[in-house]
Amino acid sequence: MRLPRPDAVLIQAAIAGALSFAHLHDLAAAAGQHDWKAWAYPVSVDLLLVAAWRRMRMLRTAGEPARAAWIWFAIALAASLGANVATAGLLDLGHVPTWLRILVAGWPALAFFGGTLLAHSSGEPASAPAVVDDAPPPVYEEPAAVAEPETVSVPEPLPVAEELPSLPPTPAPVPAPPAPALPAALVDHARKVADDHRARTGEPIDTDTLGSRLGVPPQLASAIAVQLA
Known part of the structure; x- marks a missing residue:
C-alpha cells in the first residue's frame, strides 16, 4: 500500500489555522467568554471566512457581482488578524478594554447575519425562459407542373431595298484666276501711301482707301494689299 506524500501547503495551512484558532480562543476568553463559548468564537470566525470565500468564487464563476461576499470575507479576515495581533503582546489580556x-x-x-446573507444569496445564473414556437408546421405542396414553352414565330426577313443609283460625281472647283502681275514701281508707291496712312492715323490702310488713293479698281487694290501684307 502506497502511503500518501505529505503536502507542504496543507501542513502550513493546518499550522496557521491552529495558531489563529488559539489566538481567537484566548482573546474571547480574555473578553469574558468562558468555557465552550470561548471555543465557539474561532470556529465562527473561520467558518465565516471559508463561507465568504466559497460564495465569492461561486458568484464570480456565475458572472454575478460578488461585492457582498468580499465585504464579509474582509470582516472575517479582520477579526482573525485582529485576534492574532492583539494576543502578540500589544494588548494586556488581563485588562481588556471595554x-x-x-x-x-x-x-x-x-x-x-453574514452567514444568513451568504447562504441565501443567489449563486446560479437565472436560466433563460424557454421559447415556445407557436407557428404551425410547414406544409409541403407538390410542385406545379411546368408549362411547356410556347412556340415563337420568327417573322420573315424584310426584302432588301434595291440599290440606289449612284449620284454623279461632284465637279471639281474652278481654280481662282491667278493674280495679275503688279509693277514694282506701283507696289513701292502703294507701300509709301500705306506707311504715310499708318503714320497719320496709327492704323493700317484698308483696301478701299488704298484703291482711292492710288486711283485703281478694287480688284487691283486687293492684289496690292496682298503684296503689302
Whole structure:
C-alpha cells in the first residue's frame, strides 16, 4: 500500500489555522467568554471566512457581482488578524478594554447575519425562459407542373431595298484666276501711301482707301494689299 506524500501547503495551512484558532480562543476568553463559548468564537470566525470565500468564487464563476461576499470575507479576515495581533503582546489580556469586550460580545449576531446573507444569496445564473414556437408546421405542396414553352414565330426577313443609283460625281472647283502681275514701281508707291496712312492715323490702310488713293479698281487694290501684307 502506497502511503500518501505529505503536502507542504496543507501542513502550513493546518499550522496557521491552529495558531489563529488559539489566538481567537484566548482573546474571547480574555473578553469574558468562558468555557465552550470561548471555543465557539474561532470556529465562527473561520467558518465565516471559508463561507465568504466559497460564495465569492461561486458568484464570480456565475458572472454575478460578488461585492457582498468580499465585504464579509474582509470582516472575517479582520477579526482573525485582529485576534492574532492583539494576543502578540500589544494588548494586556488581563485588562481588556471595554470597546473590545463590546466587539467580542456582538460578534455572534454579526456572524449569524453574514452567514444568513451568504447562504441565501443567489449563486446560479437565472436560466433563460424557454421559447415556445407557436407557428404551425410547414406544409409541403407538390410542385406545379411546368408549362411547356410556347412556340415563337420568327417573322420573315424584310426584302432588301434595291440599290440606289449612284449620284454623279461632284465637279471639281474652278481654280481662282491667278493674280495679275503688279509693277514694282506701283507696289513701292502703294507701300509709301500705306506707311504715310499708318503714320497719320496709327492704323493700317484698308483696301478701299488704298484703291482711292492710288486711283485703281478694287480688284487691283486687293492684289496690292496682298503684296503689302
